């Protein structure tokens with residue numbers, strides 16, 4: 001199994017370290033040639049969604065990656081990665097794939113609460129969650145399954161081959177969410 005991690009900007013190394021802990025190999029995606037080999041899953045990391053969206057377009061990665069996700073490639077988006085996958089976001093000037101049937105509010109916790117950590121349930125299990133200028137999902141369609149909420153807002157969920165979290169599981173030592181993604185990849189009928 002080989003997982004591609006989008007490595008244009010943001011917290012991609014931490015995702016690779018998490019996959020290492022689970023014994024799963026990964027590679028970095030920086031340009032079109034990186035997309036040529038086999039890829040069983042894709043991680044869109046946290047960072048700055050506007051910068052990542054622009055780089056995806058400039059490097060001609062936007063269309064081929066979007067196509068792969070549409071064809072069923074399992075994808076896990078954290079924070080900015082969630083924003084990139086969302087159908088609608090509150091600032092539509094940012095390039096995004098628009099494939100996940102949710103509306104996402106960026107920087108949703110305001111300045112004072114820019115960064116914080118809580119222990120909170122994900123899919124029924126309490127795990128540490130690190131939020132950094134995090135978004136939340138404030139509306140979603142019928143195919144979206146909610147996996148975690150915090151203060152009444154959706155912060156994790158899944159729609160077929162797409163898994164998203166508003167928080168950063170890769171910045172903790174807890175492997176629960178990445179293990180969930182691997183198990184989801186193994187069970188998906190594409």
Ligand SMILES: NC(=O)CC[C@H](N)C(=O)O
Nearest residue numbers: 046047048049079080133
């Ligand atoms: N930690 C993150 O990925 C922050 C996301 C960032 N606030 C954005 O809007 O893209």
